[in-house]
Amino acid sequence: MADFETVIRNAHVATASDTFRCDIGIAGGRIAALGARLAAGHREIDAGGRWVLPGGIDTHCHLDQPMADGVEFADDFRSGSISAAHGGTTTIVPFAAQQPGGSLRAAVEDYHRRAAGKPVIDYAFHLILADPSERVLGQELPALVRDGYTSFKIYMTYEGLKLNDRQILDVLAFARREGAMTMVHAENSDCIGWLTEKLEQAGRTSPYYHAVSRPAAVEREGTHRAITLAELIDVPILIVHVSGLEAVEQIRWAQSRGLRIYGETCPQYLFLTADDLDKPDFEGAKCVCSPPPRDKASQQAVWNGLASGVFQVVSSDHAAFRYDDPKGKKAAGTRAPFAKIPNGVPGIETRLPLLFSEGVGKGRIDINKFVALASTNAAKLYGLYPRKGTIAIGSDADLAIWDDSTDITITQSLLHHNCDYTPYEGMTIRGWPTTVLSRGEVVVENGALNAEPGRGQFLRCDLPAPARPAGTAYGRLVEELRA
Ligand code: DUC
Numbered sequence: 499m500a501d502f503e504t505v506i507r508n509a510h511v512a513t514a515s516d517t518f519r520c521d522i523g524i525a526g527g528r529i530a531a532l533g534a535r536l537a538a539g540h541r542e543i544d545a546g547g548r549w550v551l552p553g554g555i556d557t558h559c560h561l562d563q564p565m566a567d568g569v570e571f572a573d574d575f576r577s578g579s580i581s582a583a584h585g586g587t588t589t590i591v592p593f594a595a596q597q598p599g600g601s602l603r604a605a606v607e608d609y610h611r612r613a614a615g616k617p618v619i620d621y622a623f624h625l626i627l628a629d630p631s632e633r634v635l636g637q638e639l640p641a642l643v644r645d646g647y648t649s650f651k652i653y654m655t656y657e658g659l660k661l662n663d664r665q666i667l668d669v670l671a672f673a674r675r676e677g678a679m680t681m682v683h684a685e686n687s688d689c690i691g692w693l694t695e696k697l698e699q700a701g702r703t704s705p706y707y708h709a710v711s712r713p714a715a716v717e718r719e720g721t722h723r724a725i726t727l728a729e730l731i732d733v734p735i736l737i738v739h740v741s742g743l744e745a746v747e748q749i750r751w752a753q754s755r756g757l758r759i760y761g762e763t764c765p766q767y768l769f770l771t772a773d774d775l776d777k778p779d780f781e782g783a784k785c786v787c788s789p790p791p792r793d794k795a796s797q798q799a800v801w802n803g804l805a806s807g808v809f810q811v812v813s814s815d816h817a818a819f820r821y822d823d824p825k826g827k828k829a830a831g832t833r834a835p836f837a838k839i840p841n842g843v844p845g846i847e848t849r850l851p852l853l854f855s856e857g858v859g860k861g862r863i864d865i866n867k868f869v870a871l872a873s874t875n876a877a878k879l880y881g882l883y884p885r886k887g888t889i890a891i892g893s894d895a896d897l898a899i900w901d902d903s904t905d906i907t908i909t910q911s912l913l914h915h916n917c918d919y920t921p922y923e924g925m926t927i928r929g930w931p932t933t934v935l936s937r938g939e940v941v942v943e944n945g946a947l948n949a950e951p952g953r954g955q956f957l958r959c960d961l962p963a964p965a966r967p968a969g970t971a972y973g974r975l976v977e978e979l980r981a
């Protein structure tokens with residue numbers, strides 16, 4: 499009888515800290531042994547000396563979120579998770595969004611219904627906190643945190659979602675008390691509103707002006723303010739989808755002062771610029787996202803921030819809207835002013851191949867940093883580690899075997915999302931995960947799906963690492979009140 503369900507032979511393993519060659523023995527969906535010449539497996543996979551890396555964790559993606567105005571996300575939990583798996587991702591964490599004035603619990607229940615029977619890989623939920631009332635912060639949210647929803651996103655912009663500074667302080671104080679993680683969308687809403695109005699009055703409404711309406715200074719100010727509010731409460735926060743130089747500088751400055759400010763960026767800020775929004779015939783709408791892509795100098799600043807440790811996470815912020823679709827980018831017509839174009843780009847499948855090829859392949863980051871950014875750090879920040887995010891005895895056997903010997907030209911027909919375009923069309927990269935395992939089951943085999951929708955399991959997140967001793971007067975007061 500075989501000792502293991504599956505053995506992966508001749509693996510070139512990298513974790514966030516180590517690189518080694520071994521066989522990987524899998525039993526009960528978990529990694530049971532790492533070593534040379536392991537006993538036989540019921541199933542044997544020869545990695546042939548290729549990289550075997552922890553499956554990616556995409557902790558910022560939007561799937562099947564309810565939208566207003568007849569707009570629909572392209573991907574649900576089925577197509578989104580299939581697309582993710584084909585790109586080497588084995589865990590996704592999309593958002594259950596509270597409706598203004600609505601119950602968070604209801605949002606979570608609705609989101610579980612949307613997921614039911616669909617994901618091919620494991621998933622957890624962040625919450626979107628649109629209305630942090632006393633009832634929500636005092637009753638609903640503590641219970642949800644205990645149930646495994648330990649992170650939430652808050653917005654400084656977008657009508658119906660944005661919180662003012664006082665509300666943000668309430669949320670951060672809650673996060674500190676509970677040990678939860680707050681993700682912040684940092685852009686100054688009034689500046690965006692004012693600039694948008696002026697641009698519209700001047701007739702400058704094509705997709706390109708989306709980028710003009712949200713300049714780097716607007717993100718820099720939001721980022722600085724979020725840092726200040728977090729410092730006041732003495733609580734960690736994660737600034738999401740950081741687009742470029744100026745916000746990177748703010749985060750680096752905060753980190754250099756010893757503040758626990760974490761940074762996330764996304765491929766659109768490494769590979770797109772504002773010029774991509776300037777394509778003719780409304781094509782620029784395909785790259786409308788917030789914050790907008792910036793310029794070459796900002797791309798370089800983001801690469802530098804990845805290499806130097808300013809960023810902990812690279813996520814996709816996959817928010818796919820179909821282009822040729824009245825429920826997608828063209829919902830308000832092709833002459834619609836930029837402010838009416840649904841925000842977001844697809845990228846759940848291309849996230850890791852792009853980072854691998856242009857990061858590891860081009861020597862900008864090493865393989866261990868790649869694993870940290872793609873998987874391990876997110877698992878730690880959101881309470882999924884060490885079940886997810888590493889290759890270690892006892893961890894879930896979520897693994898991706900990478901082929902880094904073949905050039906691939908990214909094109910829409912290669913991808914598995916339900917969007918009708920990719921912003922990276924025509925880009926040639928080297929490196930793609932060809933075989934992907936989730937809890938020991940091969941879900942993608944030589945590039946083909948081998949998984950039933952619904953096999954993905956919901957993950958309750960633990961609290962992230964416990965807070966360190968209070969450093970500020972307010973932090974000490976919160977500690978006292980807890981005692
Ligand atoms: N910006 C967001 O904040 N969320 C979804 C997509 C986007 O562009």
Ligand code: ZN
Pocket residue numbers: 683738739788
């Ligand atoms: Zn956002």
Ligand code: ZN
Pocket residue numbers: 558560815817
């Ligand atoms: Zn987002």
